[in-house]
Amino acid sequence: MSSIHPLSMASPYIRIAHDFHTEENMRIGPTRIVDHALHYFKEGDGVYTVGNRPTTIKAGSLFLIRPGVPFSFSASPGTRFHMYNLHFDLIEQEDSAAITFPYPKQGEPQRVPLPCCLPDEQEMPVSGLPSSVPLVETATYEQLFFRILQRFGQPNTIALLQSKSAMLELLALLLRQTENQHASSTSDGTYETHLSHAVAFIQSRLHEPISLDDIAKAAQMSKSYLLKCFRNIYRLSPIKFVMKQRIERAKCELLYTSKPIKTIAGETGFDSIHSFYHTFQREVGTSPGAYRALAHSTALQQEEPE
Known part of the structure; x- marks a missing residue:
């Protein structure tokens, strides 16, 4: 009997939705976050490291970061990134709304326990999501991101449900493409x-x-x-x-x-x-x-x- 994928129980809480251009020679980390992040690189090149595995950044690259996992990334000399940035809890927690900044500051209490985590390819070899996601349908991903961005922060129930729906579609897109890559x-x-x-x-x-x-x-x-x-x-x-x-x-x-x-x-x-x-x-x-x-x-x- 097949097990239920954790995504089937997801009710995401979106903490940050941000479309932005970085400064030249940007560098982040090594650091950790207390939620999940999706870093999509619309433009730019550099190196992204999750744990101790470096990956080349190019236009269309997407990286999934999990709570508590160390990561860093940097732009190539003289270049900058255009990024679509999402931070979210897979399942909305009692403390989700209270966590406004996902990078824990030195000396401040940590988020314990860390929230429910998306399985990776080692935990679920066929349908786990890797840290470097093999994104194929970039236009579809961008459309879903902007649906989330358009509704992010709107203080009404309809916008909240629409943003959750778009986030679930986005995660389903990543899962489908990962499973397709495995099958191929x-x-x-x-x-x-x-x-x-x-x-x-x-x-x-x-x-x-x-x-x-x-x-x-x-x-x-x-x-x-x-x-x-x-x-x-x-x-x-x-x-x-x-x-x-x-x-x-x-x-x-x-x-x-x-x-x-x-x-x-x-x-x-x-x-x-x-x-x-x-x-x-x-x-x-x-x-x-x-x-x-x-x-x-x-x-x-x-x-x-x-």
Whole structure:
């Protein structure tokens, strides 16, 4: 009988949601926190160390830090980071609201016991989340982060529930991608490597036409094997995966920029505004303009005092 994953019991308390640019040559730690953190690097490069394992930071890198685990990171000389920063308790505790700053100050009482912790890949080899998360769907992650950020700190029940829901979706995304990575690995690791090349190619060219031949060439796989891999791991064909990523990127642009819809259509690889409208309506259930208006209307309502 399979055991219940700890995420199935999650009711997250979000402590910090922050979109920020660091100073040049930023360095943090070694230090520890009393909650979980997700550090997503939108831009920049450097080195991130969890415990005693260093990992290279590049655009799109994501790191999961657990309570009490030592970590540090630093930017490469002369560079800075653009980061999306989340701190949270997996399950809301009696002291969650009282802990406003997750870095314990010297001489102050520690948080004892530390809150419920997400299992890692050693505790749960198939479905534990590693400290360096193999993030594939960066556009989806960014959209979920901004859903949380948009509602963070709003003093009403609807916004609280919406932010919890988005946080759970984000954690489910990470778990699904980690399980997919595990399922895709083989004895020599080539399956996973080729797929990562395919996805990186797609993510970097969403503004351009992308064919199945293009993806297969980037992955160095036959088209038939590429189709089999994508359907096994992502439950989508490569072309459907491309379309999903285009729509997720378009959602982010509609929500968090004031770009004209025609511009967004071009930047997400649609050859005409009519094709964009038709596809967006089919995939999302509403038009791009209505999606943008609804999101902005919701945000304004949440800013009004109760």
